[in-house]
Amino acid sequence: GEVVLVSGAASGIGAAVVQRLRAEGARVAALDRQPVDGADASAQADLRAGEAVAxxxxxxxxALGPVxxxxxxxxxxPAGGTLDDDDALWLDTYSVNVLGALRLMRQVVPGxxxxxxxxxxxxxxINARFATPTLAAYAASKAALEEMARTAALEFAPDNVRVNVIAPASVDTPMLQASFARADDPDAARARNVQRHPLGRLGTPGDAAELALFLVSPRSGWITGGTFPLDGGAGVTRR
Ligand code: NAI
Structure with a gap:
């Protein structure tokens, strides 16, 4: 049977992916630095540490068999992450967002x-394509992740292993809620953010999970190397 490894499974988009996968009958192996509920098996590890990930x-x-x-x-x-922020913040951001993906792929892709x-x-x-001065480190890390995915797609394609990317705009999760909470007026910050999405609402973790489920299923068997916006239309107006 299918065994899906989900990182970031404790919260937000990852937690929704776990829920929907299980509803469709897949077995889910969850990894997060926080404890995870509701998966078939879970392990705690910090993605910044290669040994711990392995x-x-x-x-x-x-516990579950091959992934x-x-x-x-x-x-x-990170709050901050401007061009002026120190190397440590940039390295940390890259270590989770980019190298975290690489460390996980190294464990599961050979099989x-x-x-x-x-x-x-x-x-x-979406920040991989739209400069936001306060999110410079984040945006750069996501752009790096996207290009790494394209290389991986090319390398793994001869062995029928597909690699795709989801690029969400604002999804209503603890990460986004934390950014609203840092604003002087959190309600106004949320309202402004909603307005950036032509469909007139924020994404839900479930919206993101749907696309992820499609892209791991055989229904997307001829799709690889793609980056798919999931953005309530935000990419149209911000281009
Ligand atoms: P979240 O903060 O709710 O969940 C992220 C999860 O990743 C948490 O459970 C956290 O413990 C885990 N995590 C963080 N650092 C880790 C580490 N070093 N080792 C192991 N686990 C670690 O965030 P959300 O919103 O669900 O984000 C999921 C993904 O979606 C992230 O890659 C984020 O950048 C991306 N995204 C989110 C958007 C949003 O508006 N919420 C918009 C665009 C992208």
């Missing part, structure tokens, strides 16, 4: 390639 994935595979798909939702969006069956979905952001 160990956690090993535990999950012993057939990976959905990398874990990410950080997928050997079985000639697998799919990887990486969660980027």
């Amino acid at each position: 160990q956690a994935v090993g535990q999950l595979v012993s 057939t798909s990976l959905v990398h939702c874990a990410g950080v969006c 997928m390639r050997a079985r000639r069956h697998g799919a990887v979905v990486l969660v980027s952001s």
Whole structure:
């Protein structure tokens, strides 16, 4: 059967991915630095530490069997992250958002390639394409993630392992709520943000999960190397 490894599974988009996958009958191996509820097996690890990631994935595979798909939702969006912020913040952001994906792929993709069956979905952001001075480190990390995904798609395609990217605009999760909370007037910040989306509302974690589920399913079997906006139309007006 299918075993899907979901990173960032404790919160927001990752938690919704876990829920929907289980509703469709997949077995879910969850990884997060926080404890995760509701998966078939879960392990706690910090994606910034390669050894810990290897160990956690090993535990999950012993519990559920080989991983057939990976959905990398874990990410950080630091307050600050401007061009002036220190190297430590930039490195930290890259370590989770970019290298976190690489560390996970290194653990699970070789098996997928050997079985000639697998799919990887990486969660980027609309910010990879739209400069926001306060989110410089985040935006750069997501742009790097997208380009890494394209290379991975090319390398793994001969072995029938697909790699795709989801690029959401604002999804109503704890990460986004934390950014509203930092504003002088959080309600006004939320209202302004809603207005940037032509469909007139924020995305839900479930909206994001739907696309992730499609991209790991055989229904998307001829799609690889793509970056798919999931943005309530925001990309149209901000281009
Ligand atoms: P969230 O903050 O609710 O969930 C992120 C999860 O990642 C948390 O459970 C956290 O513990 C985990 N995580 C963070 N650092 C980790 C580390 N070092 N090791 C292991 N786990 C770690 O965030 P949300 O909103 O669900 O974000 C999911 C993904 O979607 C992220 O990659 C984010 O950048 C992306 N995204 C979110 C948007 C939004 O508006 N919420 C918009 C565009 C992209």
